[in-house]
Amino acid sequence: MDFSKLKAESKPTYLPRPAQSMKMNDPDAKVLYQYPKGQFKFPVIPDRERLRRNRQDEQPVRTAGKKQKAEHQKKHETRKKSNSASGEDQRENKLKKIQPSNVPFRPTEIPSPIYGFTRPEKKPTATKEAVESQFENKISILENEPFEIPAIYHKNEGELSEPNPSSEEIETERKETIDKTIPENGVFSEVAVSAQAPVLPADTPETVIAEAGMEMDTKLQTEIDAEFHEDERAVPDGSSFFSAELVDIDTDTEAVQLNAVEENHDYWHEESAPVSVIEERVPVTSGIESDVWDEPIQEQTEKREDVSRKKHIPFNVMMTKQDRDRWIQLQSEASQKKSLFEDEEAGVYENVSTGMQQSETITENRIEAVSDHDEEPPFYAFPSIELLTPPAYAQNDQEWLEEQSQLLNDTLKNFNVRAKVVNVTQGPAVTRFEVQPEPGVKVNKITNLTDDIKLSLAAQDIRMEAPIPGKHTIGIEIPNRKSKPVFLREVLDSEAFKKDRSPLAVALGLDISGQPIVTDLKKMPHGLIAGATGSGKSVCINTMLISLLYKATPQELKLLLIDPKMVELAPYNRIPHLVSPVITDVKAATVALKWAVEEMERRYELFVHAGVRDISRFNELADKAGQYSDKLPFIVVIIDELADLMMMSPADVEEAISRIAQKARACGIHLIVATQRPSVDVITGLIKANIPTRIAFSVSSQVDSRTIIDSGGAEKLLGKGDMLFAENGSSKTVRLQGTFVSDEEIDQVVNHVKNEQAPAYLFEQEELLSKAQVTEETDELFYEACEFAVNQSGASASSLQRRFHVGYNRASRLIEMMERQGILSESRGSKPRDVLISQEELEFILETSGGN
Numbered sequence: 001m002d003f004s005k006l007k008a009e010s011k012p013t014y015l016p017r018p019a020q021s022m023k024m025n026d027p028d029a030k031v032l033y034q035y036p037k038g039q040f041k042f043p044v045i046p047d048r049e050r051l052r053r054n055r056q057d058e059q060p061v062r063t064a065g066k067k068q069k070a071e072h073q074k075k076h077e078t079r080k081k082s083n084s085a086s087g088e089d090q091r092e093n094k095l096k097k098i099q100p101s102n103v104p105f106r107p108t109e110i111p112s113p114i115y116g117f118t119r120p121e122k123k124p125t126a127t128k129e130a131v132e133s134q135f136e137n138k139i140s141i142l143e144n145e146p147f148e149i150p151a152i153y154h155k156n157e158g159e160l161s162e163p164n165p166s167s168e169e170i171e172t173e174r175k176e177t178i179d180k181t182i183p184e185n186g187v188f189s190e191v192a193v194s195a196q197a198p199v200l201p202a203d204t205p206e207t208v209i210a211e212a213g214m215e216m217d218t219k220l221q222t223e224i225d226a227e228f229h230e231d232e233r234a235v236p237d238g239s240s241f242f243s244a245e246l247v248d249i250d251t252d253t254e255a256v257q258l259n260a261v262e263e264n265h266d267y268w269h270e271e272s273a274p275v276s277v278i279e280e281r282v283p284v285t286s287g288i289e290s291d292v293w294d295e296p297i298q299e300q301t302e303k304r305e306d307v308s309r310k311k312h313i314p315f316n317v318m319m320t321k322q323d324r325d326r327w328i329q330l331q332s333e334a335s336q337k338k339s340l341f342e343d344e345e346a347g348v349y350e351n352v353s354t355g356m357q358q359s360e361t362i363t364e365n366r367i368e369a370v371s372d373h374d375e376e377p378p379f380y381a382f383p384s385i386e387l388l389t390p391p392a393y394a395q396n397d398q399e400w401l402e403e404q405s406q407l408l409n410d411t412l413k414n415f416n417v418r419a420k421v422v423n424v425t426q427g428p429a430v431t432r433f434e435v436q437p438e439p440g441v442k443v444n445k446i447t448n449l450t451d452d453i454k455l456s457l458a459a460q461d462i463r464m465e466a467p468i469p470g471k472h473t474i475g476i477e478i479p480n481r482k483s484k485p486v487f488l489r490e491v492l493d494s495e496a497f498k499k500d501r502s503p504l505a506v507a508l509g510l511d512i513s514g515q516p517i518v519t520d521l522k523k524m525p526h527g528l529i530a531g532a533t534g535s536g537k538s539v540c541i542n543t544m545l546i547s548l549l550y551k552a553t554p555q556e557l558k559l560l561l562i563d564p565k566m567v568e569l570a571p572y573n574r575i576p577h578l579v580s581p582v583i584t585d586v587k588a589a590t591v592a593l594k595w596a597v598e599e600m601e602r603r604y605e606l607f608v609h610a611g612v613r614d615i616s617r618f619n620e621l622a623d624k625a626g627q628y629s630d631k632l633p634f635i636v637v638i639i640d641e642l643a644d645l646m647m648m649s650p651a652d653v654e655e656a657i658s659r660i661a662q663k664a665r666a667c668g669i670h671l672i673v674a675t676q677r678p679s680v681d682v683i684t685g686l687i688k689a690n691i692p693t694r695i696a697f698s699v700s701s702q703v704d705s706r707t708i709i710d711s712g713g714a715e716k717l718l719g720k721g722d723m724l725f726a727e728n729g730s731s732k733t734v735r736l737q738g739t740f741v742s743d744e745e746i747d748q749v750v751n752h753v754k755n756e757q758a759p760a761y762l763f764e765q766e767e768l769l770s771k772a773q774v775t776e777e778t779d780e781l782f783y784e785a786c787e788f789a790v791n792q793s794g795a796s797a798s799s800l801q802r803r804f805h806v807g808y809n810r811a812s813r814l815i816e817m818m819e820r821q822g823i824l825s826e827s828r829g830s831k832p833r834d835v836l837i838s839q840e841e842l843e844f845i846l847e848t849s850g851g852n
């Protein structure tokens with residue numbers, strides 16, 4: 001192809017492509033373009049535009065308004081460009097369009113994001129009156145607010161009503177305002193600067209724009225105040241709160257202003273000259289300033305420029321999602337600050353004690369009411385050890401022991417088991433013979449001989465521990481010829497008990513080697529005691545209680561005793577440690593357990609407020625603060641015979657027990673549950689899983705033993721205090737002879753404690769019973785059913801069934817309840833029951849009972 005020919009062409013041309021070549025799809029075919037020559041004309045700038053540009057050139061100082069306008073123009077042009085389609089025809093059209101013509105300018109119709117092409121009828125452009133009224137609106141909003149209105153707003157009102165003040169006047173006023181607003185230290189107040197804008201005349205649409213900018217400035221500054229002066233929260237109504245309110249108002253007024261801006265959209269695009277007039281005034285008015293002034297004004301104009309730039313973007317004056325989110329965030333921050341301030345004022349976070357006081361308002365603190373605030377706890381003398389029976393010393397039965405050892409060796413030899421007794425330990429009720437098998441002898445060779453050994457030793461029962469954990473021997477436990485009772489005093493007098501500083505230390509008994517076993521209920525943290533009748537459960541609970549009376553003051557420990565058997569724990573009535581008299585009623589017991597759950601929740605709330613994890617830390621802090629009365633006592637809930645409770649209301653009891661067992665440890669509530677029947681319907685999986693410490697007394701079968709301690713062995717126990725103790729989830733059980741405490745001892749100790757302090761019950765059994773009654777009788781539909789019956793002047797079970805979509809049982813129960821309450825008459829055969837109360841009486845009932 002000859003390119004030199006093509007160069008000679010003067011006009012841009014498309015090379016004519018023969019139809020044939022098109023068909024042939026010639027790969028060499030190309031489209032070339034050349035710039036026009038000769039007739040080309042640069043676009044002529046309209047006169048008005050040139051004038052404006054000249055004026056701009058004359059202007060020495062660049063202002064923020066200029067930047068704003070230039071940017072706007074740039075955007076406007078870009079938008080125009082983007083609207084114009086590419087291609088030659090379009091280019092030519094564009095050239096035509098740019099050329100000056102006498103046809104008046106008409107704005108391109110752009111669909112509104114809100115109205116589309118069907119915009120509402122345009123209101124007359126914002127006149128001076130319109131702007132004034134907008135300002136008046138704004139001022140009236142501000143005046144209705146409780147806070148003080150900046151004087152500048154009032155001033156503006158006056159200024160707006162004045163016809164076009166001269167530039168000198170503006171300047172003097174501006175000077176005055178600046179003088180007033182400059183602090184002595186010379187730091188320029190941003191609010192003062194931002195408030196200068198309304199001084200500009202308000203008779204042009206551009207003024208409206210400038211004012212809108214000012215609005216945005218004020219908003220910006222209030223937002224900046226809110227964000228950067230967060231630590232300024234000392235004012236009750238809060239400067240931050242004020243800011244948030246102001247932002248709120250500004251958002252509204254801004255919407256109004258932006259409306260005006262949008263309505264003057266045509267001016268915005270077409271007549272930009274007045275804008276420059278206003279912009280020119282800025283350097284004139286700010287010309288008085290020295291270097292100190294320049295900087296803030298520069299900042300301020302920059303801000304305004306930013307704001308104007310922002311304002312260009314949306315025609316949409318509706319609150320966008322981001323705006324809303326931001327607004328909500330600002331409001332919530334303000335309210336948070338306010339609440340924080342209020343909290344601080346109340347001194348909530350001052351110390352633990354005040355935290356506790358605040359929490360007291362959440363739940364009823366009944367324990368606090370027991371003791372006086374900020375006083376030393378009342379004196380409590382622990383009972384003397386002399387009140388208990390002295391320990392019994394068993395005679396050394398050495399002869400019998402040697403005899404039994406010999407018998408055991410002979411039996412093993414007779415059965416060809418190469419093993420012999422290497423050690424003998426005599427406990428209070430049982431003696432353990434340690435047998436060591438020779439190498440190569442299987443353990444089960446010995447364990448298989450249980451019955452044979454029992455026969456040859458003529459023992460009542462034997463229990464084998466094969467092997468003894470941590471030893472090379474197998475333990476064969478044979479009951480003593482004469483069992484020695486372990487009196488409580490023996491353990492309480494031991495070093496182990498005396499040295500234990502926990503108020504919840506309890507004596508359990510002596511192990512097989514005669515060592516006292518003391519456990520801490522805090523570590524337990526909940527215990528399950530199970531065994532057949534007469535095996536020693538009640539005695540065990542008694543020894544625990546007496547131990548506690550020897551260790552804990554009534555201020556340190558509160559007891560909730562539930563004794564459905566009625567007689568076992570009765571002696572403890574009226575001791576100062578009780579939260580209520582011993583509960584013997586099963587229904588009341590259920591409610592009492594619920595109280596314990598509530599108390600647990602209350603304590604956790606207290607801990608949250610005090611910022612502690614558990615009761616010991618909480619009490620430590622209360623001690624340090626000298627708030628002895630705020631210390632929380634430990635609560636030990638003892639249930640003697642869980643089976644009775646489980647028979648009555650299994651769901652409620654199981655729920656309460658498992659909730660306490662699950663999480664009450666840290667808040668100082670401990671649970672000890674005793675039962676005769678260790679079957680799975682009493683000790684459910686849920687209860688068992690949450691009570692890690694188990695004490696198994698003698699049971700009748702290995703299955704029962706497994707239910708209690710997850711292994712056999714309890715069926716071989718001797719009864720009368722012989723027990724297997726599995727501490728806190730341990731699979732290893734320890735055989736103990738439980739301590740014994742007689743009724744006389746209990747009476748003596750209890751009398752002493754009763755004399756020390758009077759009981760301060762938190763509730764009586766009757767209260768619990770009435771509460772249980774109410775709970776039982778409550779039906780959430782009751783009040784609605786009453787209203788229905790009164791409105792219908794009668795009710796029947798079937799009508800209630802239809803109205804409330806309930807079953808017959810519930811409907812008839814509701815009818816019976818209404819009858820008992822005297823709302824409905826008694827049954828009259830097939831006739832409907834009469835309503836015995838009026839509408840007013842019903843309303844009174846509803847008001848007094850709280851049902852509505």
Ligand SMILES: Nc1ncnc2c1ncn2[C@@H]1O[C@H](COP(=O)(O)OP(=O)(O)OP(=O)(O)O)[C@@H](O)[C@H]1O
Pocket residue numbers: 485486531532533534535536537538539540676720721722737738739740
């Ligand atoms: N540690 C002990 N030392 C000596 N004797 C004991 C001991 N524990 C219990 N006994 C004896 O066993 C008897 C029954 O004990 P206890 O009343 O505690 O049994 P229980 O398991 O509570 O029975 P129930 O479930 O029927 O009430 C007591 O009267 C007492 O004589």
